Every structure is written in C-alpha cells, then in structure tokens.
Amino acid sequence: MSRPIHDPLSKELDEGSRIEVKNTTCYMCACRCGIRVTLRDGEVRYIQGNPDHPLNKGVICAKGSSGIMKQYSPARLTKPLLRKPGSERGDNEFEEISWDKAFDLVSERLAEIRATDPKKFALFTGRDQMQALTGLFARQFGTPNYAAHGGFCSVNMAAGMIYTIGGSFWEFGGPDLDRARLFVMIGTAEDHHSNPLKMALSKFKRQGGKFISINPVRSGYSAIADEWIPIKPGTDGALFLALTNEIIKQGLYDREFLVNYSNSAELVNMDPDSSEYGMFVRFEVPPEEGCFDPQNKLWWDRELNKPISTHTPGADPYFLGEFKLDDGTPVKPAFQLLVDRVREYTAEWASSITGIPEATIKRLAHEMAITARDEKIELPIPWTDTWGNEHESVTGNPVAFHAMRGLAAHSNGFQTIRALSILMSILGTIDRPGGFRHKAPFPRPIPPCAKTPNDPRAVQPDTPLDGMPLGWPADPDDLFVNDDGSPVRIDKAFSWEYPLSVHGLMHNAITNAWRGDPYKIDTLLIFMANMAWNSSMNTSEVRKMLNDRDEDGAYKIPFLIVADAFQSEMTAYADLVLPDTTYLERHDCMSMLDRPISEYDGPVDSVRIPVVPPKGDCKPFQEVLIELGSRLKLPAFSNADGSRKFRDYPDFVTNYETTPGSGIGFLAGWRGKGGEKFMKGEPNPKQWEMYEKNNCVFHYELPKSYQYMRNWNQGYLEWSKRHSLTRYVEPINIHIYSEVLQKFRLAAQGKSDGKQPPEHLRKRIETHFDPLPFYSQPLEAEASDLHKYPLNAITQRPMAMYHSWDSQNAWLRQIHTYNFLYVNSKTARNAGIEDGAWMWVESMHGKVRCLCRYSETVEPGTVWTWNAIGKASGAWGLDGDANESEQGFLLNHIISEELPPGADGEHLSNSDPITGQAGWYDVHVRIYPAGDDEPKMSSPQFGTLHPLPGQSQEKKRGRWLTYFAGRKKS
C-alpha cells in the first residue's frame, strides 16, 4: 500500500530510520562556520548552522545549505587517474590506477628530485585552508617553491595593513560593528567573512548606524547601504589621500592617539646626503636583533625645545615643523612628512580622478572625523600600556572600515591600502571599540618575525629548506635572491621584482616554469586550484603552456599532478589526478598556525570531523601528504630510524609539535596530557574527542582588559608571549611612515650597504617603495591605450557562490546559471548595444563574446560580471551544452598575467610591484555589438570534456534529480 505522498505533520519519514546528528565545520567557502549535519540512514538530510558556534551562532548561508548537492555531485572524482599514454594534456583521456601505484609513482619521482635539486618540485595550492600542513611539507621537502592562492587573491590587503598597523581585515581583524556609528565599506562586494559580516551589518543598521558603500558597483551588501558612492576602479588611493588631507587640514585627526601609538611624532633624518636619509634618528644604536621596533627614536619636545626620547613621561612632541639636531642634521616629525605628502592631494584633485564630487569627498571626511571625535566610546575597562601608564578606561572612536579585493587587486593596491590604514589610524580607530579590531594571533610585529631564507644555499639536496617558504621581509637583506640579485623562487617572490610578495605569486608559476625563467622545474603539484580556468589570468594561453613541448618533444612542465575533489578544466591537463574528499568526509583543522577563525575577544580554532565516509577511493589530501612525507622520510614525518612517525592525519594533528617539546601544534585547544592547557602544552591523546564534544571549536575569551589596544597593551602582550603567540612584549606602533619601505628605496638609490637591486629595477623600486603612500595609476593602465580601451572591467563573486566555485552544484547553479556583462545603460546605448544582446568586450590582450545586461547600478566607466560562472564545456560534471559554457563566459581570457614586455624583452608580472598581488582589476576594455551573423554563443569556446573514469556512473542520473535523504524514497 502506498503511503500518502503528503501528510504535512507526518512523523513517518523518520520512523524506523537511523537518524544521526553530527557537528563539524563548513567549507562551502572560506568563512568556516560551525554546522550541524543530520543524517537519515547515512544520507545527508539537513545541514544547519550550529547555534553554539561562536562564528555563525546558528545561521548559515546559501552555500552552506547546498552542501548536500556538493556531496552528491556528478563531478566527484573517486579514483586516482593516470593520463593515457599517447594522449595529449587537455584531451582528458585517463585510466584508473590504484593508490599504491599512484604513491609509488609520485614518491619515486619526488625522491629523485629531492636528492638532486629540490626546487624542481613546486607545490601551489588554491583555496585550501591547510597551509600549516602544505607549507610544512614543502619546507621539509626542501623546496622554496610553495605558495597558496594569496598572491592572486588579496595579499595587498594583508601586506598593506600588516606593514602599517600589525594586522589586517578578515581572519586577522575587522570592523567592530557592535559599537561603530559609521561604517565605510570599500571595494567589497559580498565576500570575506560572509556570515559574520552579514550578521554584523544587520545589527549595525538596526542600531541606527550609517553604512556607506564606496564601490563602482552597487550589488550585494552595498544594496542596503545608506549611501552608495560610485568610484572609478583603481582610484581608491586618491580618495583616501584626499580624505586624509581634508581631515588634517581641518584639525580633525586624533592627535593623542597618533602621538602615543604611532610613529607620527618621531623625527626623520632629512639630510639627503646621509646614508640615514629618510630613516628615523636614534638616540642610541644598540644592535637591533629582534623583529620589533626598538624604543630608541626621538620626539621634538615643545617645552624643552629639543629632542627627547619618545614616550618620556611628561613630554609633549611637536607634530609639525622642521628642526635641527645638535650635529646640524635637519629632522622632521613623520607627521609633517605626511602633511607635506597629502598637501597636493586635495578633494578637487581627487574628484577628477575618482569621479566623486568634491563636495562629497569633503562631506565624507567631515562625517568620518566628526563621528570619530564627537561620539567617543568609553568602556569602564582598566588597562596598562607598554610604557607603564595605567588607563582607567578603554576609549574608542566609532568609525569602522572594511575593504577587500576591490582595493587589493590593483597594481597600486599596496600603497592604496597603506593610505587606508593611515586614514583609519589618524581617525584613532585601531584596536579600539567601534573601529578596527584585531583577532589572534594578531597583532604581530611590523613586519612579523617569520622569514624566508635569504640565501640560495638554503636549498640543498635531501635537506629541509633552511627557513620558511613564505615570510615577511623587513629589509633588502631579507630577500630570497641569488648572489647576482636574481630570484631563487620559480614565481620570483621575495625578489627585487616583488620584494614583499608575502603570499607568493601563484599566478606566474606556470608561465615562469613554461618559459624556464628563472629555471625549469620537473614536477608541479596543484591542489584545489583551477589554473586551467578561473584561477589563471590569460587562461587560453596558460592552457597552451600546460600542453606545450620543447624541441625534444618533452613537456615543458614535465610532470603535472592535480589533487581535487571534482573534475574540472584543470584535471584535464593533469598527468596524474589524485581524488580528494569533500569537507564532510575528512578531518581538518582551522589552525592557529594558518588562518584560524579567531574572534575579536580571543583566539578560536576549530576542526572538521567526518560525518560521512569518503566516496569511492577518494582520499583526503592531508593523508596524501602524510603518506608522501613518510615515504620520502621527511624529518617531520619520520622517526630517527626512518620509519613512519604518524599513522594518519588525525594522529599527526594530535602529536606533531613545531619543534620537539615546543608544545605548539596544529590545534590550540585542550592541549596538555589531560587537556588542561591551551595554546601551548604537551600533545593530548584525547584532543580530537574534546573538540568533538565541544562543537568542534575551541574559543578562549581573553579578559576584557586584554581585548583592546593590543598593539600597546602590556597585559595582552605578556599573555601573548606566555602562550607563545608572539616572541616580544614590545609595543607595535603604527607605521604612518614606513622605514621598511625606505630601506628598499635607499638600496635602490645605492645609499645602503646591503643587497642591491639589479640596475634595471632600481627605478621601479625607488618609485614604488615610498615610505608614505602616494597615488599612481595601475601599471597596466600606464601601458594601455586608454583612448582605444576607455572602460575598466572588473569581476565579483555572487554571494551564493562566494569562494565556492560550485557550478556543479545542482541548486546553486539554478541561482546563477550563466553571467552577463553588466554595462551602464547609457554606456551601452552609446556603444549601440541592446539590453540582452550579444556583444564583445575587448582588451589589448584579447576579446570575449558575451551577453549584455543594462544596469543603473554601475558607474558609466566600468563594466563588470560575475566571475567563474562561465565554465568550459563538459567541465564540473555538466553536460556539454550547459548554459555555463554556451552563454556563460570568463573574463580571464582578456586579462594578462604579465605586463607588456619591456624594451629589453623583460617579463614582469601584471602585479603590484611591491607585493606581487595580481592586478585582476586593472584591465581596460572597449565594448561593441556582436554581428547579427555571429553564433549566439559566448566566445572563446573549447572542446567538450567528457566524464572521467569513476565519475561517469554518477553522471547519468537522467533528466530529474529528486533528492530525498534516506531509504524511504518516494
């Protein structure tokens, strides 16, 4: 007898079924919310936000709610695959092999490389959150050629802020919207800390705060802004400098904050003939060994009218003026130099660059500064600063900012973000209530202590790399270059081309390896990055490079391994495909050694615990690395006798310590033999169980008096040192003026003794390593014919897919099935393009045919589209004629990974010259209608990928998907 197909209150569905409820951590994007998964008869029935999780407090987003469809996607890889002999890369011809055979193949090849020249192995990882492990593996292997995706994502945001205030947005800090009265969001669409930011925005608005969005496009969060200020892409720096000018001109800066907590009042040597030109004068010169700012700088005291040690009790420094030391050396306070710098950056000037009316810029400056000054917050929380002054309260200026890739993904982004950080600082909003707040392990010294090797001899056969693969250069001698100044790394990170490329330059790894510049490599292992599609600039050419051969017929990149959970454009180019698990199938940790999920009130880390078994033969990539590390006998993964040290990844997480006995491991919670310690302590054999019992999350709430002013908070810094987060209990003063940058400039000017840039880069370094922020056009704009290509083209990710490249997801792809190019209606009409019609968008690098959508919410000089909705035909388990490939398109085809070659044939990345951040949003384009006789289809098109072995049986579900968890399927 059939049951009724619908009884609204029926309990029958669950009766007799096996119901399980398990907690873990989401990974539909990098936000990493706590989730609670209900299984019915072993199938995923419901994924909800975990109400007891500090990050998302029970809410969940569109992606997290669609995790079921990721789990059961037909694009899932289930078998290790080897490219068929005789087939070309990209042909997508594979045969299944066993894991044993795959491990043999890889470990033999890697052992040979490691014994000869370890740098010929390169490991680049995409949107993973396990850099603690992947970085360790690379270092233990001995290769410098490792990075994650930060270089093409948002390294400018991290570096620009960390080199200025000792912390940055997202994982490491953010806006305190609980207390802010004015919130200014710039260059952020709908990303980065997605659920917490949404929760905070809503609360902020309901509390009556004013939300201003500055963005060329009004979408996502900007939709609910109280005011939208359209701006031309890449000009944000001009705006910040003009705001700073206006705030200083009106005397609206927080002088007391700047005196005590920044280097504003410190005296800078202004003698152009001195080797110390542009450096702070020091009253004594002890060896500066530690990576902190020694307190040996000077102020000019107004009472004594002479120099005095900074922070001398009772001293009151001049902020402005010019003085002479006893030895005749002319000096100026750093703040005077800032004033000198911004003088020409008037609102009128910025208006002509940004497209924002002059009056709006001035009003914005006044709203920010008057809110900061007149709505001061006082919290009755006593604290003590690093100079021993006791404060009865914590105060704050309630103006908060948030910014992300809209600023970062320009080649002038580093200086733009320095300018933003300085604006936030002169408003007195750093780690104070209502402003910007840090998250552990930040704040860290400027720059943080971790360093790469600075000598090519750090790379030796059969030896771990002598230093970190990624680090924070503090001066030119920290660069990882050969004796002739050439790069050691394949991506040229930490070289004179991109000295502060703290996240590497993944976007140039393939091009450089293909060209053999600086050298050829043997094996490239790519994890979770679609370098044959949306993760590469210049996608069409990169695909050719991946398949290109030298004169001998051998591949220019000899061996290519791809580890991923899904069939994609990238897997098609692999020689070996290693099937990864989904987030619901594995152990994982959001480690304090990587990018944890800390809150403003203290450190937080978390774990994933499998809720369903791995599909087919897929294997967590972590297990792959542990296995390879053991087979290769890498020291961290092996016992002294060469035997395997860790059973598996969970065992590794429990027992690994950064150095034997350090007490620091991947997880900070429940350390010590019985779980009685945190942050630091002996391995605890029951650590995983304790996480599992506690919602898979560890959260330590700092005492209130340690929660603010952490750059200068004696109690916090001592706590931080005691728990081994930082090495020094020293103040982390804000670098309004950056001596770090000046050191590079002095080297470029030949004025310093250390490492010197090659001649052809001296000018570039001298120009861009300005100790104070300045505005310049992005590099690509300088090299473009702006009359021919007058428009900016940018991309965003939609909220329902942010950080989640999931067009294979049956539900999410119904929300965004294909993408349009959004064009301001007037701009489109002027170009003769109709709404909904096919059109071309063309840059100097190439052109793409796409569909036009008129829009009133984009400034007239900008066109934009959703990124990575377009797919290659047949990729991601979709049919060849899916809308994603026939109507969707990828803008990457017209964005170059390199600037036009220099006169001497020199190749420079299309990136920020300081950090190597990919200049995604620098491209200039023109638009015109497609001809009536052209195919009604996006262009370029690529051959259809067919399903892979192990994938195909899932593929043909037929025309219908009728998902219902459990045995009682209707």
Next chain:
Amino acid sequence: MSQLALVIDLNVCVGCHACVTSCKEWNTSGTAGYMADMNPFSKDPTGTFFNRVQTFEVGEFPNAETVHFPKSCLHCEDPPCVPVCPTGASYKREQDGIVLVDYDKCIGCKYCSWACPYGVRELDEHQKVMKKCTLCVDRIYDESLPENERKPACVMACPTSARLFGDVNDPDSEAAIAIRERGGYQLMPEWGTRPANHYLPRRKTRITIHDDELVRVDNPLKKERQLPMPDSDEPTLDDITSW
C-alpha cells in the same frame, strides 16, 4: 484567530539566498518533499523552490538602488487559491492560518497558480502536483526539536535575521510589533487577499554635520600653531586704513 506568517525586513536583506536553499534543503527531505530539479546538470536547469529571491534595480544612475526581494507564499487571510481548487487540495488551516496543499488530492490543474496574484505556487513537474511554502509546518510543531528551532528553515538560516516569524494577529508578537512600528506593508493589498506575510521597507540613516562642528577650541592644529591663517605678505586692513 491565529495567523502565522513571515515579516521580511528589506532594510537588511542582502540577497544572499540562504533562505532559498535552506528551504529547499529542509523540505526536499521533509513531508513536503521531494522538490524535484529538472536538467540538474544540463542546459536550462529548473526546479521546485518554495522561496525565491528576486533582485532588481530601481532608479537611474547614480540615484539607483539594488533591491533584493525574497518571495514565498504569503499565506493570505483570504487566499484566492483556495476557492478555485476543484478537489479541495488547496486549503487554509483554521488553527494557524497556514495555506497548504494536500498532494493526494491535487490533480495538477494549476487553477490555484492562475488565481494567485503573487506567482508563488510551483507545479512540481516531476510529481505533477502543486507545491508551495508550508512555513515548515513539519518543524514548527515538532516537539522533538529544541524550542528555539521550531521555526521555518529560512528563518533559522537567515544571516541578517531579516525574516521574522510569528502570529501577526497577536499584537504582542515580534512580527506584529515590527509591522506596527516599522512600517510593515502587504503586497498588492488592493487585491483583497489580505496577505499575512509583510515586508518592512528600506530606511536611510543620514548624518547631519553643522558647520560649527568643524570648529573646536581644542583643535590640535592650534597646538602646532598651524590654524589656517593668511600668509604674512597678504594685505590686511592694517595696511590700508589711516585711522
């Protein structure tokens, strides 16, 4: 009489679609499920959703707004979909005002979807029955759930808590208070359907700056003796009056 409903706050809705997929996720495996998808991995995918977010623009650049507008069955107090149903499949519950469809009686004739002025009914093309939002009737009375989870899935998911759920006829409910105090409105009330779901409008916060707020006796520039002053070589009254 009790009338359960949603009150949707357009002032904070960012259009993230959490309500869309969390609804589908709960309901596809619930008593109202499954919720079929056609062409899930091929051309022109389409499926049954009880709740959709429509995004549209209002105004002309630069005075333009982007509006995210979540829409599901409004559980009308006088629902036009009910009397037109030839089999009695479409009905409104007395006890809480939820409008439901009895799939066993539904013949898929679509009269109800023609009668509904809001376009919120979805014919499941696989089962050939009419489906729609149930306000998660299989959650809200389920005593096996913790009390704070006896809410529709969309309400639980919403990151901006833009979805309030409650009895709009109970003047003390959060939903009724929001409607009363924050300008809650109904969609197309002129149709006489008396929709139970309400929407809260956008509100704008402005900052007013008075000119004299730029002036303070403790202006830090004063300390630097740098308050704006004409250069000493500029003419003054002193130069030109002989009195």
